Amino acid sequence: MKDIKKITLLFPPIPNGQWTWVILPSSGMAYLDAVLRDKFDVKIVDVNLLHPTTEFYEEYNKLKYPNTWKEIHPQILEKMIKIAEKTQPDVLGVGSWSFNMSFVMEFIRAFKARNPHIPLILGGITPTHMPTEILQLSPYVDYIARGEGEYTLLELLEKLSLNKPVNKVRGISFRNKEGKIVHTADRPQIKKLDELPFFDYENFVGFKQWNSSPKMHFVNVMASRGCVGRCSFCSVAAFWGKQRFYSDEYVIGQIKYLLDLYDFAEDKIAWMDDNFVVSFSRTKRLLNKIHNKFPEYKQQIVDMRIEGTHSGCTPQEFLNFAKKVNVEFMGLGMESLNSESLAFMNKTINPERYKKIVLKLINLGEKNEIRVYLSGIIGLPNETKKDMIRQANFFIDLFNKHKFAEYAFEPPCLHPGTKLWNDYLQGKIKVYRRPLQSAKSWHESLFSEKYNHLIWMEPNAYRIANTKMDAEEFEYVLYRLFRILVRLGNIARERQPRFFVERLEYNGSNLNKVFEESNNWPHYGFGEVLKI
Ligand code: B12
Numbered sequence: 001m002k003d004i005k006k007i008t009l010l011f012p013p014i015p016n017g018q019w020t021w022v023i024l025p026s027s028g029m030a031y032l033d034a035v036l037r038d039k040f041d042v043k044i045v046d047v048n049l050l051h052p053t054t055e056f057y058e059e060y061n062k063l064k065y066p067n068t069w070k071e072i073h074p075q076i077l078e079k080m081i082k083i084a085e086k087t088q089p090d091v092l093g094v095g096s097w098s099f100n101m102s103f104v105m106e107f108i109r110a111f112k113a114r115n116p117h118i119p120l121i122l123g124g125i126t127p128t129h130m131p132t133e134i135l136q137l138s139p140y141v142d143y144i145a146r147g148e149g150e151y152t153l154l155e156l157l158e159k160l161s162l163n164k165p166v167n168k169v170r171g172i173s174f175r176n177k178e179g180k181i182v183h184t185a186d187r188p189q190i191k192k193l194d195e196l197p198f199f200d201y202e203n204f205v206g207f208k209q210w211n212s213s214p215k216m217h218f219v220n221v222m223a224s225r226g227c228v229g230r231c232s233f234c235s236v237a238a239f240w241g242k243q244r245f246y247s248d249e250y251v252i253g254q255i256k257y258l259l260d261l262y263d264f265a266e267d268k269i270a271w272m273d274d275n276f277v278v279s280f281s282r283t284k285r286l287l288n289k290i291h292n293k294f295p296e297y298k299q300q301i302v303d304m305r306i307e308g309t310h311s312g313c314t315p316q317e318f319l320n321f322a323k324k325v326n327v328e329f330m331g332l333g334m335e336s337l338n339s340e341s342l343a344f345m346n347k348t349i350n351p352e353r354y355k356k357i358v359l360k361l362i363n364l365g366e367k368n369e370i371r372v373y374l375s376g377i378i379g380l381p382n383e384t385k386k387d388m389i390r391q392a393n394f395f396i397d398l399f400n401k402h403k404f405a406e407y408a409f410e411p412p413c414l415h416p417g418t419k420l421w422n423d424y425l426q427g428k429i430k431v432y433r434r435p436l437q438s439a440k441s442w443h444e445s446l447f448s449e450k451y452n453h454l455i456w457m458e459p460n461a462y463r464i465a466n467t468k469m470d471a472e473e474f475e476y477v478l479y480r481l482f483r484i485l486v487r488l489g490n491i492a493r494e495r496q497p498r499f500f501v502e503r504l505e506y507n508g509s510n511l512n513k514v515f516e517e518s519n520n521w522p523h524y525g526f527g528e529v530l531k532i
């Protein structure tokens with residue numbers, strides 16, 4: 001085997017990345033780099049960062065929305081391959097999330113067709129949960145790194161570079177010389193997260209151009225890995241295991257390190273943890289320290305559970321404190337107000353109590369000028385049309401009454417590594433295939449069909465069936481609710497023009513147009529307008 005010195009880590013595009021308001025460098029790739037860089041020459045191609053600064057998506061941007069992914073995917077793929085090739089890697093590592101798996105698989109096929117001798121290592125959520133299936137599906141994947149990747153990748157590269165057997169490297173799956181699929185023992189979690197070196201973005205291809213554009217860039221860090229929750233639709237617990245925390249000092253050190261290196265456009269620190277407020281006393285201690293150290297910085301809590309806000313405090317206490325330490329945004333996973341649906345999602349909280357907490361938080365948020373973003377899941381199997389509308393109305397009402405409240409809801413979807421996925425495999429959950437309708441979806445892309453259903457189910461393509469309505473009626477209710485959501489998105493944009501406009505410009509795509517044209521999206525053909 002050729003000497004191994006250079007590794008390129010590629011993070012593929014997030015589907016609909018064009019429309020995402022938050023595009024930040026992948027911390028996963030950054031951590032892998034931090035651990036490898038002493039021994040290997042690392043380059044990172046994070047495709048999500050490339051489109052605003054390069055002509056990466058030029059064909060895409062020329063197309064009138066809604067376009068078809070069929071037209072654009074081959075071009076994106078070709079460009080990704082060229083950029084990866086330009087870095088001349090001895091090994092290519094590829095990251096993934098469930099919902100870009102079909103694209104990832106096709107990228108791997110196309111890359112290896114041109115570069116058969118470059119060993120390819122795949123990591124991320126779905127490969128961790130379905131290593132056998134992926135190795136069976138794709139002869140082009142040489143190794144799968146399961147779970148937390150830093151030390152697995154380091155050890156694997158060390159073995160490969162010395163031409164030594166890899167079967168003792170924990171946390172990998174591969175085909176041996178006889179073509180048999182081998183899974184080595186799981187790698188235990190990193191016990192002390194503080195032992196990880198600080199990460200930076202020096203090895204990200206195109207980072208300097210990305211960062212020099214005067215857009216929404218801020219510090220994006222995590223103070224923990226994993227989550228104490230065990231929600232049935234979520235893959236986090238199965239992937240990360242027990243929730244672990246970085247020390248306050250480590251987190252402060254990491255932030256300072258990034259701030260010393262880079263001039264971010266916005267004075268903000270965004271906490272990307274899955275469940276940031278598991279203990280009020282810890283949160284209070286950490287955020288107080290952060291505020292003392294970086295007093296001019298605003299803080300955003302991207303994900304927290306509503307239950308979390310009463311783990312050791314009242315909503316009042318939480319909000320008062322949040323204001324004091326400059327928190328300007330809180331994203332709350334509310335999920336549902338329907339008790340049966342909450343139970344289905346493995347949540348025990350009582351919906352009435354939930355409502356009270358939400359209302360309090362929103363009222364207090366408004367008083368303190370803290371934006372509160374609620375995310376919900378509507379359309380669980382046992383929900384009637386009435387249930388779904390009642391829930392949407394609760395959100396709409398909040399939105400109408402409170403300037404600082406935002407919300408989004410989605411139907412539930414199936415991810416490998418979740419309880420729901422296992423229930424589906426055991427026949428406990430019924431799923432149906434939707435007709436092709438929306439050009440927005442990767443479902444219509446060249447590639448997804450080969451992999452959909454086998455290793456992943458795109459929510460636009462597959463739905464968990466409802467037990468109270470037939471598919472046609474269910475689709476129609478969801479469609480109408482989604483239209484309302486789009487309308488509210490329009491209003492939200494007017495309310496917070498600065499926030500929205502920055503993101504629109506940054507993404508280099510015309511979201512205004514999307515909203516306008518959404519009124520003309522092809523009707524699903526499921527009957528007349530729903531009165532709610
Ligand atoms: C931060 C984050 C975001 C940020 C991403 C910013 C960025 N670029 O970092 C933002 C806010 C943009 C975001 C958006 C979304 N997200 Co998000 N996000 C996360 C979150 C909380 C952390 C990701 C992270 O940085 N992890 C820390 C790093 C260290 O881990 P990592 O990236 O996984 O990498 C490690 C391993 O996976 C492995 N590894 C990964 N790749 C590779 C490659 C190789 C070669 C090797 C060896 C190892 C390896 O090693 C790494 C180091 O240990 C995760 C949950 C989670 N805890 O992972 C959800 C998560 C990834 N998001 C999720 C979802 C659903 C979304 C959205 C679709 C939400 C929505 N409905 O809009 C959007 C997608 C946007 C879009 N338009 O499509 C889901 C994905 C589900 C799934 N199974 O794929 C997750 C798991 C959350 C959840 N509770 O389910 N998200």
Ligand code: SF4
Nearest residue numbers: 227229230231234274
């Ligand atoms: S949905 Fe959120 S609270 Fe539930 S297990 Fe996943 S990360 Fe934890």
